Amino acid sequence: xxxxxxxxxxxxxxxxxxxxxxxxxxxxxxxxxxxxxxxxxxxxxxxxxxxxxxxxxxxxxxxxxxxxxxxxxxxxxxxxxxxxxxxx
Amino acid sequence: xxxxxxxxxxxxxxxxxxxxxxxxxxxxxxxxxxxxxxxxxxxxxxxxxxxxxxxxxxxxxxxxxxxxxxxxxxxxxxxxxxxxxxxxxxxxxxxxxxxxxxxxxxxxxxxxxxxxxxxxxxxxxxxxxxxxxxxxxxxxxxxxxxxxxxxxxxxxxxxxxxxxxxxxxxxxxxxxxxxxxxxxxxxxxxxxxxxxxxxxxxxxxxxxxxxxxxxxxxxxxxxxxxxxxxxxxxxxxxxxxxxxxxxxxxxxxxxxxxxxxxxxxxxxxxxxxxxxxxxxxxxxxxxxxxxxxxxxxxxxxxxxxxxxxxxxxxxxxxxxxxxxxxxxxxxxxxxxxxxxxxxxxxxxxxxxxxxxxxxxxxxxxxxxxxxxxxxxxxxxxxxxxxxxxxxxxxxxxxxxxxxxxxxxxxxxxxxxxxxxxxxxxxxxxxxxxxxxxxxxxxxxxxxxxxxxxxxxxxxxxxxxxxxxxxxxxxxxxxxxxxxxxxxxxxxxxxxxxxxxxxxxxxxxxxxxxxxxxxxxxxxxxxxxxxxxxxxxxxxxxxxxxxxxxxxxxxxxxxxxxxxxxxxxxxxxxxxxxxxxxxxxxxxxxxxxxxx
Numbered sequence: 001x002x003x004x005x006x007x008x009x010x011x012x013x014x015x016x017x018x019x020x021x022x023x024x025x026x027x028x029x030x031x032x033x034x035x036x037x038x039x040x041x042x043x044x045x046x047x048x049x050x051x052x053x054x055x056x057x058x059x060x061x062x063x064x065x066x067x068x069x070x071x072x073x074x075x076x077x078x079x080x081x082x083x084x085x086x087x088x
Numbered sequence: 089x090x091x092x093x094x095x096x097x098x099x100x101x102x103x104x105x106x107x108x109x110x111x112x113x114x115x116x117x118x119x120x121x122x123x124x125x126x127x128x129x130x131x132x133x134x135x136x137x138x139x140x141x142x143x144x145x146x147x148x149x150x151x152x153x154x155x156x157x158x159x160x161x162x163x164x165x166x167x168x169x170x171x172x173x174x175x176x177x178x179x180x181x182x183x184x185x186x187x188x189x190x191x192x193x194x195x196x197x198x199x200x201x202x203x204x205x206x207x208x209x210x211x212x213x214x215x216x217x218x219x220x221x222x223x224x225x226x227x228x229x230x231x232x233x234x235x236x237x238x239x240x241x242x243x244x245x246x247x248x249x250x251x252x253x254x255x256x257x258x259x260x261x262x263x264x265x266x267x268x269x270x271x272x273x274x275x276x277x278x279x280x281x282x283x284x285x286x287x288x289x290x291x292x293x294x295x296x297x298x299x300x301x302x303x304x305x306x307x308x309x310x311x312x313x314x315x316x317x318x319x320x321x322x323x324x325x326x327x328x329x330x331x332x333x334x335x336x337x338x339x340x341x342x343x344x345x346x347x348x349x350x351x352x353x354x355x356x357x358x359x360x361x362x363x364x365x366x367x368x369x370x371x372x373x374x375x376x377x378x379x380x381x382x383x384x385x386x387x388x389x390x391x392x393x394x395x396x397x398x399x400x401x402x403x404x405x406x407x408x409x410x411x412x413x414x415x416x417x418x419x420x421x422x423x424x425x426x427x428x429x430x431x432x433x434x435x436x437x438x439x440x441x442x443x444x445x446x447x448x449x450x451x452x453x454x455x456x457x458x459x460x461x462x463x464x465x466x467x468x469x470x471x472x473x474x475x476x477x478x479x480x481x482x483x484x485x486x487x488x489x490x491x492x493x494x495x496x497x498x499x500x501x502x503x504x505x506x507x508x509x510x511x512x513x514x515x516x517x518x519x520x521x522x523x524x525x526x527x528x529x530x531x532x533x534x535x536x537x538x539x540x541x542x543x544x545x546x547x548x549x550x551x552x553x554x555x556x557x558x559x560x561x562x563x564x565x566x567x568x569x570x571x572x573x574x575x576x577x578x579x580x581x582x583x584x585x586x587x588x589x590x591x592x593x594x595x596x597x598x599x600x601x602x603x604x605x606x607x608x609x610x611x612x613x614x615x616x617x618x619x620x621x622x623x624x625x626x627x628x629x630x631x632x633x634x635x636x637x638x639x640x641x642x643x644x645x646x647x648x649x650x651x652x653x654x655x656x657x658x659x660x661x662x663x664x665x666x667x668x669x670x671x672x673x674x675x676x677x678x679x680x681x682x683x
Contacts, residue, residue, distance in 0.1 A: 012143045019147020021370050022274070023140070025363050034135040072133040083222055083532050084204040085136075085439050087525060 034076070041066055041073050049077055089171070090395040091471045091492075092388035095381075097179060098467040102460040105183040110191065110456040117595055118195050120448040127202030128444050137202060137443045142450035145441055150458040151370070152436040153190070156236065156515040157426025157575075158466035163473040163485050164568060165423040167328055171474040172401040173420055178470065181421075181428025182463040185603040189579055191455035192586040192600055193434040197442035198451060200589070204439045205582060212588045214663040220656045224578060226533065227649055228431070229526045231571035233551070234558030236519045238567055241343035241559065243482045243512055247301035250342070252289035252509045253516065256372075257349060259285045260365030268359050281364070282371045289372070289509040293501045305338040312337050318638055321625055323409045324481075324565045330409035335560065343559060346519065347552045353520025354527050354548040362520055369513040376489065376510035377468065383492030384471050394491045397474040412625040418614040421607075422572030427466025429607065431578025433459065472507075482511050526551035561642015566622055570650055573615040577657050580607035584664045591671050608661065612654050619650040 042051070044059045045066055066073075114120055128139040140148070165174040197203055203211070210218040244250055259281040266272045266280070291297050316334035325331035353362040387395040407414035426432065437455055445451055472488025490504030498506075527547035534541040541547055558567060583604035590597035626643035630636035 007143065015141055015143035016147040019140075019144035019149075020151040020374070021147075021367060023144055023148045024151070025359075025367065027135075027138075028358055028363065030138075031135050034133070075131060076133055076135070080207060082204060082206050082218070083225060083525075083529055084206050084435055086528050087435050087439060 037069065038073050038076055041069065042077065045070075049074065089397040089401065089474070090388055090392070091384040091397075091475065092395060094175065094397075094467055094471050094474075095385055097175070098464045101179040101183060102464065105187065106456060106460055109183065110187050110452060113188070113599055114191070114449075114452045114456075117590070117599065118192070120195065120451060122447045122449045124448050126198055126445045126448060127442065128446060131202065139446035140444045141446060142453055145444055145450065145454045146458055148444075149190075149436065149441050149454050150461055152440060153426065153430065153433045153458060154462045154465050155426070155518045156239075156511075157430060157432075158424075158462055159469040159485065159511065159514065160235075160239065160481075160568065161424035161427060161572065162466045162469040163481055164324070164565065165420055166399055166470055166473050167324065167481070167484075168407040168414055168423065169404065169416055169420060170400045170402040171397060171470055173416055174424060174470050175467070177420055177424055178427050178463050178466045181424070182460055185579075185583075185607060186427075186429040186433075186463065187456035187459040188600055188603055189429055189583050189586070190433045190437050190459045191451055192590075193582050194437040194442045194445070194451045194455040195448070196586055196589045197438035198445055198448060202439075202443040205434055205585065208438070208585050208589070209581075209660075212585060212592065213660065213667050217660050217663050220660050221578075221581065222529075222533070224574065224581075224653070224656055226526070226529045227653060228571070228574040228578060229522050229529060230554055230558060231567060231574055231649070232522050233519065233526065233555040234562055235564065235567040235571045236515050236522070237343060237346055237555050237559040238562065238564045239482065240346045240512060240515055240519065241339050242564070243508065244342035244345060245305060245338055246483070246508065247298045247305070248292040248505045249508055249512055250301055250345070251297055252285065252292050252505075253349075253512055255285050255288035256365060256368060256513060256516075257352070257361075259368045260361050263364030263368055264360045267364065278367075278371065281368045285368055285372060286506075289506055290502055292505045292509070308338040308341050309336045318560065318635070320563050320639055321410075321629065322563050322565065323412055323414070323621075323625060328407065328409075333563075340560075343556065346516065347555065349516060350520045350523040350555075351548055351552060354524040354551070355544055362524065365520070366517050369517045372506075373510050373514050376493075376506055377465065379496065380472065380489040380492045380507065381464075381468050383489075383495040384468065384475075386495050387492060390495055394475065394495070397471075398476070399474040408621070410625065412621040413617050414621075415617070418610040419569060419617060421610045422569050422576050422614040422618075424466065425572040425575040425579075427463055427469075429576065429579050429603075431575045431580075431582055434579065434582030482508060485511060523548065523551050523555070526554070558642065558646070561638050562646055563626060566618055566626070566646060569614065569618050570646060570653075573611050573618060573650065574653055576607055576611040577615070577653060580604050580611060581657070581660055583607060584661070588664060588667055588671070591668060594675065608657070612657055615650045615654050619647045622647045622650070 044062055045055070046053045047055050048070065126139070128137050131137040132139065162174055162178065165177070193205065196208065200208060206218045206221045209221055244253065263277055263281040266277045267274065316336050317340065318335045319332045320335065321330070322333040323330045325333050353365065356362070384395070405416050441454060445454070469485060472492065473484045474488070475491055476484040476487035486504045486508035489507035490500040493503030493506065494500045527544070530547045530550055531542050541550070583600050586600045587597045587604055590600060622643045627640050627647070630640045630643070
């Protein structure tokens with residue numbers, strides 16, 4: 001089991017400033033990337049969620065690369081969302 | 089009273105409230121468990137659900153909740169009733185209500201798979217409560233946009249400010265380009281963009297710049313022969329004695345400037361404009377607030393004359409003028425929203441922070457800690473306005489912070505310019521996000537019925553038109569108190585959900601139920617008082633008078649919003665009561681309540 005990281009004063013201050021100044025930006029960049037990837041998976045592998053698209057030959061070629069993301073993608077696609085989810 | 093005592097009172101509230109009350113609730117009632125898997129760990133997707141350290145989350149939560157609310161609320165309330173009621177509500181509100189909501193909403197979401205507050209309302213209360221919350225949210229956003237738009241247009245007519253804010257927009261565009269297109273180091277981007285903006289802000293008080301902006305405003309006003317477009321009765325005008333506020337062409341121009349600023353924030357890609365503007369703004373705001381707080385603490389020892397409160401401790405029980413009402417209860421409790429308690433925090437705590445908690449035990453320092461910190465920001469704003477003594481609103485705040493910064497040798501003229509710029513930056517960065525959210529809300533609500541609303545530009549312009557409507561026909565103090573009413577009602581609804589969740593889990597819900605009842609009754613009463621004020625102060629005097637059609641229409645619109653908020657709160661309250669009764673009867677019958 002990895003040893004738990006100890007907080008140092010300067011480390012904590014650095015993380016606090018990062019949290020205030022840039023954490024939002026990082027999250028937004030990650031969200032944008034994930035949305036693009038998830039859209040791509042939806043277009044190519046939508047049948048995995050029951051969307052009636054015929055799996056083309058290229059979907060099968062892409063499948064091995066998509067496998068690691070399938071569980072995350074399914075959860076994100078099927079999770080009920082509303083306006084409040086867009087606010088943070 | 090002086091700044092040192094105020095700071096000590098704030099710090100003692102933080103320590104005592106956090107150590108002796110918040111920690112006890114965490115240990116005895118919520119029983120946060122470091123071994124329990126959080127949604128961030130269970131559903132880790134590296135995006136919405138992703139664990140982050142508690143220090144990062146503390147910064148993230150603090151930055152997300154601490155905006156213009158604690159500053160504007162504290163200075164408005166101090167002007168109306170004096171600094172003592174404002175200070176008391178800040179410290180008692182945060183201790184018994186504020187942190188309770190932020191922390192408990194966060195824990196509720198963490199224990200319920202990271203559900204949003206509306207999803208929890210749907211499951212715990214009733215299906216329609218989700219719809220009610222979403223309508224609430226739109227009205228809330230509209231009122232923030234109106235109150236902030238009004239505030240900004242007024243402050244921007246001050247010749248010291250416009251150049252610095254224009255530079256902020258340009259620095260944001262430059263920052264986005266440097267960071268994402270030219271892939272430059274963030275340290276270089278920070279030095280260049282923040283340095284440039286600070287430099288231009290410092291040029292604001294220079295006589296040549298002041299003369300040019302004054303000349304420009306004069307030229308604009310001359311377009312309508314220096315006559316007002318419309319006059320509004322504002323009870324806070326003339327040092328809270330009440331008077332007519334003239335809306336001139338220059339005011340409309342600066343309101344349009346705010347609209348364009350917000351339009352860019354809503355329509356351009358986030359990385360291109362909104363994000364870098366917020367980033368540059370963060371540094372200016374942080375430097376000013378940190379410098380101001382340090383100056384306030386040192387002032388007592390170095391320049392005691394700058395540390396003494398000049399504002400009276402208590403003014404009146406009812407600050408209403410000319411037939412309008414401003415009783416301390418309930419109006420103080422909606423005038424100061426953030427800093428004591430705010431419904432916005434429940435949104436951030438649930439969909440933002442709860443999904444990133446690494447450990448359940450982090451919720452206390454992050455949720456409660458950042459709320460207590462926000463109270464300190466409110467105390468700082470209160471100190472600034474109380475020390476300045478004269479002037480109202482943002483100008484008084486800027487004078488006070490300018491005095492605090494002068495402790496470090498900075499000319500008060502430049503210190504005030506920096507404080508005023510920081511104030512505008514805090515408000516305008518929130519404003520652009522609000523317009524963006526309003527556009528998304530319009531698309532969600534009307535997109536199916538009116539496909540044109542899905543268009544980015546149509547959605548944004550419609551949101552801005554709504555903002556213009558409430559600004560030009562409304563009065564700042566009523567807009568602000570209606571916004572506070574919506575915000576505090578949202579907070580009481582969040583506390584209602586927390587209470588129901590605790591009841592469903594068979595835990596002692598009293599620590600959330602009592603503040604919920606207080607906030608629910610208080611904010612409903614406050615909204616009814618605001619509706620009466622709008623009737624007695626705006627609509628009735630203008631009925632049948634020539635050129636007052638716009639003012640009367642605006643007053644009626646705001647009365648309708650106030651009454652709608654009350655009606656929605658009553659609906660959701662009734663549904664919550666039924667849900668509570670159902671849970672209790674099921675528990676008495678030995679059946680597990682539905683989760």
